[in-house]
Amino acid sequence: TRSFAVIGLGTFGTTVASELARFGNHVLGIDTVERNVANVADTLAEAVIADGRDEQALREAGVGKYDVAIVAIGEDLEANILCTMNTRLLGVKTVWVKAITRTHHRILAKLGADRVIQPEQEIGRHIAQMLHNPLVRDYVSLGNGFHVVDFRVPESLNEKSVGAVGLFDDFELRVLGLMRGGDFISCENGEAELRTDDKLLLLGRRENLRRFGDSL
Amino acid sequence: TRSFAVIGLGTFGTTVASELARFGNHVLGIDTVERNVANVADTLAEAVIADGRDEQALREAGVGKYDVAIVAIGEDLEANILCTMNTRLLGVKTVWVKAITRTHHRILAKLGADRVIQPEQEIGRHIAQMLHNPLVRDYVSLGNGFHVVDFRVPESLNEKSVGAVGLFDDFELRVLGLMRGGDFISCENGEAELRTDDKLLLLGRRENLRRFGDSL
């Protein structure tokens, strides 16, 4: 297992740190605010009050010995950027950083952050998709232009066979399967019958998924 | 299609509003800060400077005529709560609210918010899972205890048949399919051969998915 240093214990940083610790990883949490450090002292392996802008302070906290650093400082762009630079200078192999704006995102990419995260934007896009089509319960991007969607079967498709809905012929969508409560129903032969509120698991390109959703 | 009023145009609110508009919906954006309203004036149907705490101002902006309200006011807990109450008083049918803390989340649920969103926590949990096991490219919760995971096939499973890996027998995981580049490969008979960097689409319970990931 790898060891993780999380610098910046706001909501995002604290969530990442405590979840990683919960999975059994060795986690160091750092923040300038004493109360934020005290909040995680019981759940993390180590919790230190230090300033991410101060390379020496991070070195003394042992950040250089960690495999992964997560920079979760939010509002203060300068502190976030300096802290990212410091983790690199201390030789941390993998650095993920929370970005505040798109320009900030680009700066971090140039500084060699391995992954840049923008929580409000990622969730915002997700929420917009779910509001636009309430039948889309959730979805995940596969990164190659394809998405997997958990689609709630509406009343209008009740008792129709999967084949009859024309998902592949009309929308180029693959049916990965159906979930009814806790039961998985394979749809390989197209004969499985849909029921209202089933979870229909679809794979396809974004525009085709949206076309299908809009067609209902 | 439904109409949407987004109150609070920070990163989250602006993302939700502009994405909904991009999908062809009628969107009203509201914020107290003139610059935030100006930023969206070209992309939204309507953009108004108003205070979410002021029911009359929201009424005059026409919020009562919208199908859905999204309250995306962040730091100011009181403003967020008052605004949520106002959208309800104006008769908006569906109200989604961004919450700041768990206690805030509970208050909003009691006020009748239809959905409460905590972006930093949702992304934080996601990020922790992906850091804990880098083979987990992404995942989505189906809400019934089951998850769908996009799992990157490591070198150690190269050229093994899906059946030989024992996903169902040892880990109770269903293989929904395999993606290699843009090609989908069905795995119904267990004979499909895995290749390094394939996307293995798995369905199962969280603990079993994690056990499988940790076993590699």
Ligand SMILES: Nc1ncnc2c1ncn2[C@@H]1O[C@H](COP(=O)(O)OP(=O)(O)OP(=O)(O)O)[C@@H](O)[C@H]1O
């Ligand atoms: N120079 C610094 N060194 C270490 N920690 C810092 C520094 N500057 C800010 N922080 C901490 O980073 C945390 C997150 O920053 P901030 O609250 O500004 O961002 P945020 O985007 O509102 O956070 P979140 O959304 O995760 O709650 C705070 O707990 C803050 O104390």
Ligand SMILES: Nc1ncnc2c1ncn2[C@@H]1O[C@H](COP(=O)(O)OP(=O)(O)OP(=O)(O)O)[C@@H](O)[C@H]1O
């Ligand atoms: N009473 C209010 N009425 C309308 N808008 C408001 C009110 N109070 C704050 N806002 C706006 O809500 C937006 C989001 O609030 P804020 O920036 O405090 O939260 P945030 O969590 O940092 O936002 P985000 O993470 O989405 O960028 C801001 O643009 C702010 O101007």
